[in-house]
Amino acid sequence: xxxxxxxxxxxxxxxxxxxxxxxxxxxxxxxxxxxxxxxxxxxxxxxxxxxxxxxxxxxxxxxxxxxxxxxxxxxxxxxxxxxxxxxxxxxxxxxxxxxx
Amino acid sequence: xxxxxxxxxxxxxxxxxxxxxxxxxxxxxxxxxxxxxxxxxxxxxxxxxxxxxxxxxxxxxxxxxxxxxxxxxxxxxxxxxxxxxxxxxxxxxxxxxxxx
Amino acid sequence: xxxxxxxxxxxxxxxxxxxxxxxxxxxxxxxxxxxxxxxxxxxxxxxxxxxxxxxxxxxxxxxxxxxxxxxxxxxxxxxxxxxxxxxxxxxxxxxxxxxxxxxxxxxxxxxxxxxxxxxxxxxxxxxxxxxxxxxxxxxxxxxxxxxxxxxxxxxxxxxxxxxxxxxxxxxxxxxxxxxxxxxxxxxxxxxxxxxxxxxxxxxxxxxxxxxxxxxxxxxxxxxxxxxxxxxxxxxxxxxxxxxxxxxxxxxxxxxxxxxxxxxxxxxxxxxxxxxxxxxxxxx
Amino acid sequence: xxxxxxxxxxxxxxxxxxxxxxxxxxxxxxxxxxxxxxxxxxxxxxxxxxxxxxxxxxxxxxxxxxxxxxxxxxxxxxxxxxxxxxxxxxxxxxxxxxxxxxxxxxxxxxxxxxxxxxxxxxxxxxxxxxxxxxxxxxxxxxxxxxxxxxxxxxxxxxxxxxxxxxxxxxxxxxxxxxxxxxxxxxxxxxxxxxxxxxxxxxxxxxxxxxxxxxxxxxxxxxxxxxxxxxxxxxxxxxxxxxxxxxxxxxxxxxxxxxxxxxxxxxxxxxxxxxxxxxxxxxx
Ligand SMILES: [Zn+2]
Ligand SMILES: [Zn+2]
Numbered sequence: 001x002x003x004x005x006x007x008x009x010x011x012x013x014x015x016x017x018x019x020x021x022x023x024x025x026x027x028x029x030x031x032x033x034x035x036x037x038x039x040x041x042x043x044x045x046x047x048x049x050x051x052x053x054x055x056x057x058x059x060x061x062x063x064x065x066x067x068x069x070x071x072x073x074x075x076x077x078x079x080x081x082x083x084x085x086x087x088x089x090x091x092x093x094x095x096x097x098x099x100x
Numbered sequence: 101x102x103x104x105x106x107x108x109x110x111x112x113x114x115x116x117x118x119x120x121x122x123x124x125x126x127x128x129x130x131x132x133x134x135x136x137x138x139x140x141x142x143x144x145x146x147x148x149x150x151x152x153x154x155x156x157x158x159x160x161x162x163x164x165x166x167x168x169x170x171x172x173x174x175x176x177x178x179x180x181x182x183x184x185x186x187x188x189x190x191x192x193x194x195x196x197x198x199x200x
Numbered sequence: 201x202x203x204x205x206x207x208x209x210x211x212x213x214x215x216x217x218x219x220x221x222x223x224x225x226x227x228x229x230x231x232x233x234x235x236x237x238x239x240x241x242x243x244x245x246x247x248x249x250x251x252x253x254x255x256x257x258x259x260x261x262x263x264x265x266x267x268x269x270x271x272x273x274x275x276x277x278x279x280x281x282x283x284x285x286x287x288x289x290x291x292x293x294x295x296x297x298x299x300x301x302x303x304x305x306x307x308x309x310x311x312x313x314x315x316x317x318x319x320x321x322x323x324x325x326x327x328x329x330x331x332x333x334x335x336x337x338x339x340x341x342x343x344x345x346x347x348x349x350x351x352x353x354x355x356x357x358x359x360x361x362x363x364x365x366x367x368x369x370x371x372x373x374x375x376x377x378x379x380x381x382x383x384x385x386x387x388x389x390x391x392x393x394x395x396x397x398x399x400x401x402x403x404x405x406x407x408x409x410x411x412x413x414x415x416x417x418x419x420x421x422x423x424x425x426x427x428x429x430x431x432x433x434x435x436x437x438x439x440x441x442x443x444x445x446x447x448x449x450x451x452x453x454x455x456x457x458x459x460x461x462x463x464x465x466x467x468x469x470x471x472x473x474x475x476x477x478x479x480x481x482x483x
Numbered sequence: 484x485x486x487x488x489x490x491x492x493x494x495x496x497x498x499x500x501x502x503x504x505x506x507x508x509x510x511x512x513x514x515x516x517x518x519x520x521x522x523x524x525x526x527x528x529x530x531x532x533x534x535x536x537x538x539x540x541x542x543x544x545x546x547x548x549x550x551x552x553x554x555x556x557x558x559x560x561x562x563x564x565x566x567x568x569x570x571x572x573x574x575x576x577x578x579x580x581x582x583x584x585x586x587x588x589x590x591x592x593x594x595x596x597x598x599x600x601x602x603x604x605x606x607x608x609x610x611x612x613x614x615x616x617x618x619x620x621x622x623x624x625x626x627x628x629x630x631x632x633x634x635x636x637x638x639x640x641x642x643x644x645x646x647x648x649x650x651x652x653x654x655x656x657x658x659x660x661x662x663x664x665x666x667x668x669x670x671x672x673x674x675x676x677x678x679x680x681x682x683x684x685x686x687x688x689x690x691x692x693x694x695x696x697x698x699x700x701x702x703x704x705x706x707x708x709x710x711x712x713x714x715x716x717x718x719x720x721x722x723x724x725x726x727x728x729x730x731x732x733x734x735x736x737x738x739x740x741x742x743x744x745x746x747x748x749x750x751x752x753x754x755x756x757x758x759x760x761x762x763x764x765x766x
Contacts, residue, residue, distance in 0.1 A: 013390060096384070199617055224717065399501075410683045411719070436691070
């Protein structure tokens with residue numbers, strides 16, 4: 001599968017794990033296997049995460065309290081970790097806020 | 101030039117001239133000449149406008165107080181009436197509000 | 201519309217004239233709003249503007265829940281309070297401001313900490329609940345109580361320069377547990393005391409919570425069910441997200457719920473329902 | 484940051500603590516805000532929330548301009564006023580509320596109709612101007628005065644369920660005349676008295692005007708210069724538009740301006756600067 005150029009964004013505090021940068025242009029390298037959301041998580045953990053991977057990934061998925069969106073749609077509507085990534089996808093990780 | 105399928109939207113009160121409908125799916129028919137914004141205005145006047153064309157078009161352009169946007173960008177940045185329309189363009193007419 | 205206007209007094213028609221002339225609102229909307237009630241939980245940065253615009257618009261009954269007293273450091277965003285009400289219970293300070301603006305609103309202050317022993321008794325008396333709280337435990341409590349009682353929950357939150365808004369448990373949309381079956385690790389939760397917040401950010405979100413509640417009550421229409429509005433106040437931008445519908449597997453609103461009564465939410469979340477202490481020791 | 488905190492008293496550090504701990508705001512932002520001034524023109528649906536959040540945040544000096552008195556039909560959206568201040572000049576009613584919240588803000592009420600004879604004298608005393616007015620003539624007046632004096636103009640508007648927000652005349656962005664060289668035909672202009680407005684809509688826009696002014700004053704950063712924010716309160720959605728830059732051909736901010744002093748704006752627009760009468764007879 002060819003490389004994938006996507007935008008990865010963090011908000012609600014999730015950006016604090018990624019150098020306090022909210023928007024990243026990411027190029028996923030070409031490889032044999034498909035690039036899906038599940039593999040993106042581990043690529044981000046290995047390549048973009050600055051600290052505390054347990055605050056981003058727990059087990060095989062994203063930790064509780066972070067919503068994953070692709071192109072402004074909840075990943076739950078897209079097949080979750082199985083969703084296959086396309087060029088120009090915008091993947092957003094939102095840490096939910098609780099303050100008032 | 102082939103047909104053009106676009107979205108035409110009105111807000112800020114401009115929708116009142118178009119049957120109080122804010123969003124219209126529009127198909128501009130195939131024809132010899134190019135479809136640009138200037139020709140769209142007159143097509144809208146002849147085909148979609150419900151009343152008072154002088155409150156939409158004055159002379160060869162849109163009346164003062166209405167902003168024209170294509171894909172969330174001011175038409176002034178796109179060549180104004182000369183901008184050539186593409187499929188899936190979203191053309192928005194905004195009547196500026198003055199209330200407070 | 202002569203007939204419909206019967207539900208309003210001459211003074212109400214004068215007072216709400218600028219809403220009444222909106223065809224999409226009208227006398228019917230005003231009468232519905234007058235016959236409705238909302239409970240605002242939290243009289244802080246979100247609850248102040250939300251309650252203010254609900255009272256201004258002419259809601260019939262407005263409950264306010266908060267156990268806290270006004271502190272000086274609240275005043276940069278909690279705009280119903282004032283220098284003269286520092287140390288006064290927030291719900292009393294807020295009610296006094298609301299009544300000055302609109303004495304026709306029946307304003308009911310609950311100077312209590314909402315918990316599993318009192319939440320159902322209070323919430324069942326209202327048509328819609330606004331979550332304007334500051335901690336995870338109370339958010340799960342409100343969610344479960346609203347699901348058990350079948351009330352829509354207009355949930356706002358704000359921290360630093362960001363705000364979020366969605367409506368839970370309404371017409372096939374998800375509840376809080378549909379999105380978040382498990383609470384977040386306590387160390388990932390930041391409140392406004394620790395993280396700070398620019399006051400106008402909860403101002404924007406609170407006004408939108410009022411708008412959504414008015415839409416629900418006056419027009420039976422939700423703007424934010426199954427949608428999440430994100431506001432980035434550092435960029436001035438908004439984004440509207442499509443969320444999943446109600447989940448069959450949900451522990452409280454699903455097909456075979458395991459949560460059929462309120463629980464101990466501080467234990468469930470591993471964190472306190474007070475915004476003043478972040479984590480309670482479980483061991 | 485010990486040194487920077489010198490500009491703030493112990494009480495101010497306590498009061499604004501939740502803003503001070505924001506790294507992007509900090510003591511420096513608070514000191515800048517305290518040393519700054521803003522003029523809110525119009526103490527109505529937009530001006531009330533805008534002035535409220537500016538005062539809450541600790542702006543140094545806040546001018547308020549309005550010639551009108553409070554009416555009962557204002558109270559559904561003009562939330563600084565109250566039943567007890569009906570018939571009182573709006574600027575006095577509003578100032579009293581603002582001072583209750585924050586007595587440290589120097590609040591200056593101008594109970595006048597802004598016009599070509601007084602606009603420059605008033606505006607030159609402020610760092611930023613918020614347009615919270617209700618008519619086209621005053622919007623052109625404010626624009627030209629701000630261009631002539633080099634002040635940024637944070638312009639909000641609201642009608643029915645819609646709101647708009649942009650900042651004019653700032654760092655290469657357009658002015659009002661760059662976008663609208665000619666005024667609209669008077670019969671296309673609707674004000675809130677005629678068209679109605681849902682109160683929470685100007686609430687949202689007014690809070691955002693305060694946020695933008697705070698960003699301009701505390702961080703020298705604009706969120707809405709050369710951008711237009713559209714809010715559709717019937718759908719709950721927002722859209723951010725890219726606008727043209729300053730236009731060389733502009734009559735007031737362009738390369739060879741024809742407007743070099745204030746004009747008669749009622750005549751230019753063919754409409755009154757009062758929101759109570761829509762069109763003045765020119766012939
Ligand atoms: Zn659920
Ligand atoms: Zn200009």
